[in-house]
Amino acid sequence: MIRVLAPLCLSLPLFATLPTTQEALALAFPGAQLARREFVLSEAQAGQVKALAQVELPGRWTVTYEARRNGTLVGVGFFDTHRVRTLNETLLVAISPEGRVLRVESVAFHEPAEYMAKEAWVKQFGGKALDPQLSLKGAIHPLSGATLTAHAMTDAARRCLALHQVLYREAK
Amino acid sequence: MKSLLTPLMCALLAAPAFAQEKPDTDKRIAELERRLNAMSQELETQKTGAAMPAAAEEGRFGLAPSASKVYGVPSGLSIGGYGEFLYQNFESKLQDGSKAPRETGLDALRLVLYTGYKFNEHIVFNSEIEFEHGGYSDESKAGEAKVEFAYLDFLINKAVNVRAGMMLLPVGFINELHEPPAFLGAQRPLVERRIIPSTWHENGVGIHGELAGNLSYRLFLVNGMNANPDEETGHEGFTGASIKGGRQFGKEAQANSLAWTGRLDWAPMPGATLGFSFYRGNSNPVDGAEALVTTLWDIHAEYRASGLQLRGLFSRITNSEAGVAALPATGDGFQTGTRQFGGYLEAGYDVLRGSGKQALIPFVRYERLNSQQRVVDGVTPDLANDVTVKTYGVSYKPIPNVAMKADWNQIENRARTGRSQFNVGLGFYF
Numbered sequence: 001m002i003r004v005l006a007p008l009c010l011s012l013p014l015f016a017t018l019p020t021t022q023e024a025l026a027l028a029f030p031g032a033q034l035a036r037r038e039f040v041l042s043e044a045q046a047g048q049v050k051a052l053a054q055v056e057l058p059g060r061w062t063v064t065y066e067a068r069r070n071g072t073l074v075g076v077g078f079f080d081t082h083r084v085r086t087l088n089e090t091l092l093v094a095i096s097p098e099g100r101v102l103r104v105e106s107v108a109f110h111e112p113a114e115y116m117a118k119e120a121w122v123k124q125f126g127g128k129a130l131d132p133q134l135s136l137k138g139a140i141h142p143l144s145g146a147t148l149t150a151h152a153m154t155d156a157a158r159r160c161l162a163l164h165q166v167l168y169r170e171a172k
Numbered sequence: 173m174k175s176l177l178t179p180l181m182c183a184l185l186a187a188p189a190f191a192q193e194k195p196d197t198d199k200r201i202a203e204l205e206r207r208l209n210a211m212s213q214e215l216e217t218q219k220t221g222a223a224m225p226a227a228a229e230e231g232r233f234g235l236a237p238s239a240s241k242v243y244g245v246p247s248g249l250s251i252g253g254y255g256e257f258l259y260q261n262f263e264s265k266l267q268d269g270s271k272a273p274r275e276t277g278l279d280a281l282r283l284v285l286y287t288g289y290k291f292n293e294h295i296v297f298n299s300e301i302e303f304e305h306g307g308y309s310d311e312s313k314a315g316e317a318k319v320e321f322a323y324l325d326f327l328i329n330k331a332v333n334v335r336a337g338m339m340l341l342p343v344g345f346i347n348e349l350h351e352p353p354a355f356l357g358a359q360r361p362l363v364e365r366r367i368i369p370s371t372w373h374e375n376g377v378g379i380h381g382e383l384a385g386n387l388s389y390r391l392f393l394v395n396g397m398n399a400n401p402d403e404e405t406g407h408e409g410f411t412g413a414s415i416k417g418g419r420q421f422g423k424e425a426q427a428n429s430l431a432w433t434g435r436l437d438w439a440p441m442p443g444a445t446l447g448f449s450f451y452r453g454n455s456n457p458v459d460g461a462e463a464l465v466t467t468l469w470d471i472h473a474e475y476r477a478s479g480l481q482l483r484g485l486f487s488r489i490t491n492s493e494a495g496v497a498a499l500p501a502t503g504d505g506f507q508t509g510t511r512q513f514g515g516y517l518e519a520g521y522d523v524l525r526g527s528g529k530q531a532l533i534p535f536v537r538y539e540r541l542n543s544q545q546r547v548v549d550g551v552t553p554d555l556a557n558d559v560t561v562k563t564y565g566v567s568y569k570p571i572p573n574v575a576m577k578a579d580w581n582q583i584e585n586r587a588r589t590g591r592s593q594f595n596v597g598l599g600f601y602f
Contacts, residue, residue: 017293021220038212054528063216081220085252085602090220108220112250112288112298113327120386121442137525141443142476145349147572151529 028094029067053162254601352599367514369416396453412507429454464495479525514541
């Protein structure tokens with residue numbers, strides 16, 4: 001029996017292994033050329049991000065990954081690291097040039113696995129823009145049994161959308 | 173004059189030297205930029221806890237097939253916990269109007285510490301150590317200090333993972349998810365205390381995972397219950413009011429008879445859950461005794477969206493008649509219902525919807541349960557076990573981790589001895 005089951009189990013994708021940052025970017029922007037870019041927000045910009053996001057901004061240094069196809073910007077990826085319970089999670093939040101979430105992908109999750117949001121739940125963020133509906137009391141349905149994860153992910157999406165608004169849309 | 177010429181001479185002499193140093197300066201700036209980029213990438217990696225994309229020439233990078241995995245970061249200790257305090261004030265009259273002595277209570281109901289350790293990406297330890305009623309000491313023996321779960325998870329793949337150790341049985345809503353802010357009401361629903369005997373934890377081994385179609389499951393083999401009381405160990409055993417005294421809590425548990433337990437949940441859309449759970453095993457582990465087969469199952473549904481919380485659960489227990497009838501006729505176990513049921517409906521709505529993370533949730537809950545719906549010959553059911561509870565209350569959460577609750581439990585039973593109560597609860601988790 002073990003001879004049958006062991007190869008079957010080991011051939012399936014690993015539950016605990018999340019995509020790497022590179023893999024997450026490739027999932028969000030398939031076939032795109034990616035370029036890393038750094039920003040140091042001015043005090044005014046940081047204040048604007050906080051006001052737009054309605055969540056804390058941990059620092060003013062921000063790195064983005066710009067995705068281009070045939071030279072045209074098709075999206076920007078932000079890696080957002082935040083505390084879930086007592087340990088951190090890092091998400092890739094991929095945003096379209098129009099300021100809508102393309103994809104949210106967890107690349108690091110250090111809490112026990114049962115607190116991790118399920119894929120179907122995370123898909124709710126797709127297409128969402130930075131508006132009051134982007135909250136657990138609005139268009140995002142709560143996550144039973146992992147409330148803190150749900151809050152942390154929603155806050156991260158709001159923070160990244162606000163950064164995108166200030167750095168890319170208003171800077172044009 | 174000399175004082176004017178000296179700086180001029182110095183400047184003229186230094187000019188060629190500056191001209192020679194310019195390429196060096198460019199080199200140094202390029203080197204500093206290179207170092208700054210390397211350091212910022214290193215900082216990004218430290219900050220995110222994940223290996224960041226390696227910068228290639230001209231600031232671009234390829235997607236290396238040998239990309240390192242995120243769990244390459246230091247793994248280790250995870251700490252969490254929760255606590256709850258409960259004030260109870262019982263009504264001065266019973267349901268039939270007779271006077272009852274004044275009774276109030278203020279209890280440090282639970283203080284719990286979770287600790288976990290991730291040995292690597294495939295092996296994780298998780299535990300919960302709980303102090304109830306202020307904890308246990310020689311001076312105050314009413315409390316408890318106990319291990320509620322302590323297991324190893326062997327994470328193999330998304331569909332099949334193995335859990336072994338002391339674990340929570342995956343029945344109902346509350347048994348696995350009982351942090352105070354996670355449920356409405358100062359107390360857990362009576363159905364999930366008396367019919368589904370939360371918190372229920374035993375030793376065992378099993379599998380769990382996620383399947384296609386937004387399904388998740390758990391299937392465990394655990395030590396069964398023990399319906400027989402034991403004065404020496406303080407084991408209560410089954411009674412007419414509940415089977416909860418049969419839990420062995422994995423404490424030197426008799427394992428002559430093992431039991432199966434499991435659940436299947438379906439999340440058709442975010443915020444919605446439909447599922448069922450079960451437990452089945454022999455509750456009389458004494459060698460040669462008549463088997464007392466206990467079967468418990470529940471169906472449950474939950475919907476949460478836009479500030480609305482709806483929850484419903486129905487549970488049934490059957491105990492084999494021959495098994496109950498074989499228990500000593502003078503003992504409490506003989507009173508055990510061979511057929512029991514309990515169910516509740518609950519609805520709450522966050523009236524602070526749209527005002528940040530605060531929540532103020534008025535709620536109502538209706539519960540019906542009867543632990544002696546059917547009994548063995550020779551037993552007269554105690555009508556006090558046929559109970560209806562109506563709860564009206566409010567839960568205020570200044571932040572999602574903290575809940576202050578107040579509610580009124582209107583408790584009635586068919587013996588008309590029900591005693592309603594007012595509760596205030598304070599709970600937190602992290």
